[in-house]
Amino acid sequence: MTTDPQDELFDVLDAEGRPTGIAKPRRLVHRDGDWHGAIHIWIGAIVSGGPAVIYQRRSRTKDTWPGALDVAVGGHIRAGETLAETVREAEEELGLALTLDDLIPIGRRFADWSADGIIDREAQDVFALRCDQPLAAYRLHPEEVAAVIAIDIAAAESLFTGHVDAIPAVERPRDATEPRPITVRLPDIAGYGARYPLAALAALSAVLRGEIPQPFKIRTDDG
16 A cells, blocks of 8 residues: 555646646546646765766655655655745655755656556656765655665666666665665666656766756657
């Protein structure tokens, strides 16, 4: 059974991400395939002298992509909530107390996905953050986040471009104090395809170099 609150209210958006003035419970939004807002925060770090991306492993009780690797911070924008208020997700999921000013906007993504009776259509505002703290310093949500994972960005790009089938990574589970080596394959990662993660990883690499990337706009239905 999912631990996601199914009666949580979301503002319904149109296909361009504009408010319609309607609010509906999460369960009905996902049943009816309504567009709704979300935030993604991609976290980068310098690990062993090289640029790495931090993923989270979703809890097995999530209603979408249970157990999969996903963007470090992701959350829905609740009805009546501002984007600045939604940054609370970083503290709730990973223990990072942030404001919108701490983040660098890197793009917007319109995602359309369905499976097992759920139709998930999200207009996602996408941000980047550099955070060099060790994996052990993250405080993981006891129900939503099972682990944090560090992956070399070049290796992740090789995986998404299809040049390799598997890459090494380091994972720190919620109930562990020390990280452990793991192997990551594409089926382990929430199904965003390749365009979005490659665009996000390129932007994150630029942020780690001290640059401000040109924001992207991606729709999953425009090829």
